[in-house]
Amino acid sequence: MQFTEEHQALRKTVRDFVEKEINPNCDEWEREGRYPIHEIFRKLGDLSLLGIQKPEDYGGMGLDYSYNLVAAEEFGIAAAGGVPLSIGVQTDMCTPALARFGSTEQKEEFLRPAITGEKVGCIGVSEVGAGSDVAGLKTNAKSDGDDYIINGHKMWITNAPSADFICLLANTSDDKPHKNKSLIIVPMDTPGISVAPHLDKLGMRSSETAQVFFDDVRVPKRNRIGAEGTGFMMQMLQFQEERLWGAANVIKALEGCVDKTIDYCRERETFGQPLINNQAIHFRMAELQTEIEALRALTYQACELHVAQKDVTQLASMAKLKAGRLGREVTDACLQYWGGNGYMWDNPVSRAYRDVRLVSVGGGADEIMLGIICKLMGTLPGKQKGDS
Numbered sequence: 001m002q003f004t005e006e007h008q009a010l011r012k013t014v015r016d017f018v019e020k021e022i023n024p025n026c027d028e029w030e031r032e033g034r035y036p037i038h039e040i041f042r043k044l045g046d047l048s049l050l051g052i053q054k055p056e057d058y059g060g061m062g063l064d065y066s067y068n069l070v071a072a073e074e075f076g077i078a079a080a081g082g083v084p085l086s087i088g089v090q091t092d093m094c095t096p097a098l099a100r101f102g103s104t105e106q107k108e109e110f111l112r113p114a115i116t117g118e119k120v121g122c123i124g125v126s127e128v129g130a131g132s133d134v135a136g137l138k139t140n141a142k143s144d145g146d147d148y149i150i151n152g153h154k155m156w157i158t159n160a161p162s163a164d165f166i167c168l169l170a171n172t173s174d175d176k177p178h179k180n181k182s183l184i185i186v187p188m189d190t191p192g193i194s195v196a197p198h199l200d201k202l203g204m205r206s207s208e209t210a211q212v213f214f215d216d217v218r219v220p221k222r223n224r225i226g227a228e229g230t231g232f233m234m235q236m237l238q239f240q241e242e243r244l245w246g247a248a249n250v251i252k253a254l255e256g257c258v259d260k261t262i263d264y265c266r267e268r269e270t271f272g273q274p275l276i277n278n279q280a281i282h283f284r285m286a287e288l289q290t291e292i293e294a295l296r297a298l299t300y301q302a303c304e305l306h307v308a309q310k311d312v313t314q315l316a317s318m319a320k321l322k323a324g325r326l327g328r329e330v331t332d333a334c335l336q337y338w339g340g341n342g343y344m345w346d347n348p349v350s351r352a353y354r355d356v357r358l359v360s361v362g363g364g365a366d367e368i369m370l371g372i373i374c375k376l377m378g379t380l381p382g383k384q385k386g387d388s
C-alpha cells in the first residue's frame with residue numbers, strides 16, 4: 001500500500017477525534033452499556049468521516065476503499081471496541097449496498113443523512129435460527145400492491161435501539177434460498193416494529209445490540225434496493241467490506257494491547273527485576289508484534305485488490321479469519337502478563353480480550369470463513385474450484 005499525504009491527514013483526523021471525543025468517555029459508556037450515538041455521529045458527519053468512500057453527490061468524500069481502511073485501522077485506537085463497531089456498522093455494514101445499488105430517491109432519503117450523521121443505520125441479517133446460515137432466514141416481506149408487509153424478527157442487531165433505519169434482508173418470494181431474498185430499507189419508526197431491551201454482552205459493551213421484531217410492517221416497494229431476489233448476492237458483496245473493516249479495525253487494537261503490556265512489564269517487578277527482562281516475555285511480545293504485522297500485510301493486500309475492483313472474497317475471508325484468531329491469541333497472551341490485574345474488569349487488556357472475541361463470531365464465524373476459503377481452493381467435498 002502506498003499511502004499519500006491525504007491518507008496520513010485522514011489518519012490524523014480520526015486519531016484526533018478518537019482521542020478527544022471517544023477515549024475520555026469510554027469508561028462511562030462501557031458502564032452504561034450505551035453511548036450518545038446521535039451526538040457522536042453528527043460530529044463524525046461534520047468531519048465527513050461517515051462518508052469517506054461514499055459518492056460526493058450525496059455528501060461523501062468520494063475516496064477509494066484504501067481511505068476507509070485507514071480510518072477503520074485508526075478507529076482501532078479507541079479505548080473500547082463498542083464505539084468503533086457501531087461506526088463500522090454505519091459506514092461498512094448497512095450502507096455499502098445502498099450506495100452501490102440504491103436508487104436516487106433511496107440515497108437522498110437514507111444515504112445522505114447517514115453520511116451527515118443525522119440518521120443512524122443498522123443491518124438486519126441474523127435471526128435466532130439463522131446466523132451462519134444466512135440463506136435459511138425466515139423473515140418475510142410479502143407483496144401487497146405497491147408495498148411489502150414484513151413479518152419476522154432479527155437477532156443481535158447492533159445500533160438497533162437508536163437506529164433510524166434498518167437495511168433488512170428478507171425473503172420476498174418462495175424461490176430458492178439464494179434467489180428469494182431482497183434488501184429493503186425500513187425506517188425504524190414504521191408501525192409494527194418493536195425493539196427489545198439491549199442485550200447484555202460479554203464485550204463491545206458501549207454499543208447497543210438488540211432483537212428487532214416485525215409485525216405486519218408495511219413498507220413501500222420503492223424501499224427495496226435493486227431488483228427483487230438479488231438481496232443475497234448484494235449482502236454477500238456487502239459482507240466483503242464488513243470483513244475488511246473488521247480485520248483493519250483489529251490491527252491497532254491489538255498493537256495497543258502489546259504496547260500497554262510492554263509498558264506494564266517494564267514497571268512491574270518480580271524476583272527483583274522487571275517482568276520484561278524475562279526472555280519468555282520479551283520474545284513473546286516480539287512474536288505477537290510480528291503476527292500483527294502479518295495481519296496488516298494481508299489486510300492491506302486484500303484492500304489493494306478491492307480498490308482495483310478484483311474479487312477479494314478469498315483474501316477478505318482470510319483477513320477476517322486471521323484477525324479473529326490473532327485477536328484471541330494476542331489478548332489472551334497479554335492478559336496473562338498482567339497477572340491478577342489483567343483479570344480485573346476495567347483493565348484495558350481484559351476489555352480488549354472481551355471485545356475482540358466478537359471477531360471470530362460476528363459477520364461470519366471463523367468456520368464460515370474457512371468454508372469460503374476451502375470452496376475457493378476447491379477442497380470442499382462435492383465442490384470443484386470455480387463452482388458458485
Ligand SMILES: Cc1cc2nc3c(=O)[nH]c(=O)nc-3n(C[C@H](O)[C@H](O)[C@H](O)COP(=O)(O)OP(=O)(O)OC[C@H]3O[C@@H](n4cnc5c(N)ncnc54)[C@H](O)[C@@H]3O)c2cc1C
Pocket residue numbers: 089122123124125126127128129130131132133155156157158159201204209358360361362363364365366367368371
Ligand atoms: C455483539 C454482536 C453483534 C452483532 N451484530 C449483528 C448485526 O448488527 N447484524 C446482524 O445481522 N447480525 C449481527 N450479529 C450476529 C452475528 O453475525 C452472528 O452471531 C454470527 O453470524 C454467527 O451466527 P450464530 O450466532 O447464529 O451462530 P450459529 O450459526 O448458531 O453457529 C454457532 C457456531 O457454530 C460454528 N459453525 C457454524 N456453522 C458451521 C459450519 N458449517 N461448520 C463448522 N462450524 C460451524 C461456528 O463456530 C459458530 O460460531 C452480531 C452478533 C454479536 C454477538
